[in-house]
Amino acid sequence: xxxxxxxxxxxxxxxxxxxxxxxxxxxxxxxxxxxxxxxxxxxxxxxxxxxxxxxxxxxxxxxxxxxxxxxxxxxxxxxxxxxxxxxxxxxxxxxxxxxxxxxxxxxxxxxxxxxxxxxxxxxxxxxxx
Numbered sequence: 318x319x320x321x322x323x324x325x326x327x328x329x330x331x332x333x334x335x336x337x338x339x340x341x342x343x344x345x346x347x348x349x350x351x352x353x354x355x356x357x358x359x360x361x362x363x364x365x366x367x368x369x370x371x372x373x374x375x376x377x378x379x380x381x382x383x384x385x386x387x388x389x390x391x392x393x394x395x396x397x398x399x400x401x402x403x404x405x406x407x408x409x410x411x412x413x414x415x416x417x418x419x420x421x422x423x424x425x426x427x428x429x430x431x432x433x434x435x436x437x438x439x440x441x442x443x444x445x446x
Contacts, residue, residue: 319344321437323413328443329403337398339413339437347371347391349435350418353398354428355409356439365411366398367424376426381407403444410439 325337339351353365366387368375375387381400389396396413414433416424 319415319435321413321415321435323411323437323440326411326440326442328445330446331404331444333403333444334399334401335403335442337400337411337413337440337442339396339398341394341396341415341435344415344435346394346396346415348418349415350424351387351389351396352414352416352424352426352433353387353396353411354414355407355411355442357406357409360409362412362428362430363409364426364428367416367426368396369421369424370418371421373421374423376424378426400442403442405444408442408444410441412439413437 320342323339352367356362366377368387372389384402386399415435416432417434
C-alpha cells in the first residue's frame with residue numbers, strides 16, 4: 318500500500334528558505350511523476366511543481382518561478398522542494414502527490430484532483446515576521 322510523507326515545513330522569516338522532502342514507500346516511485354501542491358487557508362489547492370519519473374523534465378508555477386526548485390532522488394524514494402526568498406503568500410500546507418506516468422515526458426504543474434494515484438499528508442509552512 319503506497320504512502321507519501323512530506324516533511325520539512327516550519328516557520329521562516331520573509332526572504333528565508335526551506336527545503337521540503339517527500340518520502341515514498343510501498344510503490345515504485347521511479348515510475349511516477351511527482352507533484353507538489355499547496356493549500357492556503359480559505360484558498361483553493363494550487364499546483365506548485367512537477368517532475369517526471371526520471372527527473373528529465375520539471376516545471377514550477379509562475380507564482381514561484383525563480384524561487385522554488387524541485388528535484389528527486391529515486392534511489393532514496395524521495396522528492397524535494399527547495400523554497401527560497403519565501404513570501405507571506407507562500408504560507409500554506411504543502412502536499413506531495415504521485416501521478417502514474419506510463420510514458421516519460423513533460424509534466425503539467427496544474428492541479429487536477431483526478432490525476433493522483435497517491436497523496437501524502439502535508440507539511441505546514443509559515444512565513445511571517
